[in-house]
Amino acid sequence: MKSYKFSVIVSVLLLVLYILAQIYKPKPLDWTVTLSQKDKNPFGAYIVYHQLQQLFPKATVTISRDPLYNKLYDESFEKTAYFAISPELGTDTLDIAAACQFVEDGNYLFISANELSKKLRDTLGISMTDLYTFNSKNSSAINFVSPSIKAAKNYTSSKAIVNNYFDSIKRPDSTVVLGTNDKGKANFIKVNCGKGAFFVHATPLVFSNYFIAKDGNAAYTATALSFVPASVTTVIWDEYYKLGRAGAxxxxxxxxxxxxxxxxxxxxxxxxxxxxxxxxxxxxxxxxIITPLQNATLDFVKTIAGIYFHQKDNKAIAHKKLQHWLDFVRQRFQISTSSLNDDFVQLLVKKSGVGTGHIENLIHYVSVVETNTVSDKMLLEISNSIDHFYREAKAS
Structure with missing residues (x-):
């Protein structure tokens, strides 16, 4: 039992130590591309999300965990900017229809993803080339087109090569190129639609923590976001296309x-x-629990004795006791009781050690009970004499 308790205690202690080690051990850097506002890992979007309030001081910043259609359909928006920055943007026909109506009403939809749905690309009149790779040796370089905001030195990223660009623009009359990569390919455009506009960036990693933390790159991200007018009063940050609907x-x-x-x-x-x-x-x-077997023989004797006692049949009781005594003599001393004469008396005295007078008295009772009635006093004398014989015979 002690060894069992010791084993349990040791096992529990080892388990607790293992869990504590797992909790407090240095966590490896997670390079997963999430672009989520709550993630501080290199490719999360914690920094850019918390810059929104500074870039749009008059706006209320909210988070959406619904598809574009669910968020925008059948609802009136004014001076609102919707930011959908995600590794992928899987929009369907209903989402795009709601987005177009949202923009036409004078709002702004800022989109940046490595992959856009075909329906969305057709609606915007663009096609994309996917050159998204990881490489620690080469470096991508991007910049703006307008001379007033174009940096003297291109913005680079040493970990992720973000060379995605738009290889065709089918609606040049409504599309303005805002930024290009070092090959002169457009990677940031504005598509005018009604009273508002779509802003589409081909390289979403420029909005990641890793890119912004690199020297000088924070200016690029802030400038790209600043194309959205600062007069907007509502900013919606999308998390649906990264995390799905709210709640597990x-x-x-x-x-x-x-x-x-x-x-x-x-x-x-x-x-x-x-x-x-x-x-x-x-x-x-x-x-x-097994109930022990009862002594049925003892119960039987008590029952029979009770019957004789209640019937006051002293003669029958005395007769039974004397017959039982004679059976005891035959079984214990191997003496025949067919003739209760002097030879019987002398032989029983010799074998039992009981006095001659006592044995003769018991033989007398045998003959008396056969022919006479038995009083209570005589029954008691017979019973005492037999008990005395048993005690003396067993002691010898």
Whole structure:
């Protein structure tokens, strides 16, 4: 039992130490491209999201976890800018129709993604070349077209090559090229539509934490966002095309969304498994209670005795007791009781050690009971004499 408890204690301590080591160990750098406003990893968008309030001081910044159609359809917007910056932008026909109506009403939709849906590209009149790669040796270079904002030195990125560009613009009359890469290919355009405009950037990683943190690149990102008029009063930041709808679908979402609660949940599950594993062979089944067998012979004797006692049949009782005494003599001393004469008396005295007078008295009772009635006093004398014989015979 002691070794069992010791094993459990050691196992629990090792598990706790392992969990603490996992929690406090240095976390490896996550290079996953998320472009999410809450992610501080290199390719998250934590920095640019928190710049929006500075770039648009009059605006209220909100986050959307709904598709474009659900957010924009059948709702009136004024002076609103919608930022959809994502690795991919999978819009359908309804999303695009709602987006076009939103822009035509005088609002602005800022889009940046490595991949745009075919329907959206056709609507904007563009086609894209995907040259998105990772390479630590080469470096992409981008800049603006307007001389007033074009930097003397191109903006570069040493980790991610962001050379995506628009290889064709089918509506030049409504499209303005705002930026190009070092090959002179357009990667940032404005598409006028009604009272508003689409701003489309082919390289979304320029809005990542990694790109902005590089010396001088923050100016490029801030300038690109500044093409949206500062007079807007509402800024909507999209998270749907990166994370999906708000909230986890599992009932355990509260635990899974919090790192420490998630570890507590796993610790509880592992502890229960350890308890089951250590106890599965340690516990034996319940032993059923078996009622001991009753002495039926004793009950039978008590029943018979009760019958004779209540009937006041002293003669029958005395006769039974004397017959039982004679049976005892035959079984114990191997003496025949067919003739209760002097020879019988002398032989029983010799073998039992009981006095001659006492044995003769019992033989007398045998003959008396056969022919006479038995009073209570005589029954008691017979019973005492027989008990005395048993005691003396067993002691010898």
């Amino acid at each position: 679908t599992t009932p355990l979402r509260v635990f899974l969304e919090n790192e420490y609660l998630r570890w507590a949940l796993w610790l509880a599950i592992v502890a229960m498994l350890l308890y089951v594993l250590f106890n599965i062979k340690r516990k034996q089944r319940i032993i059923p």
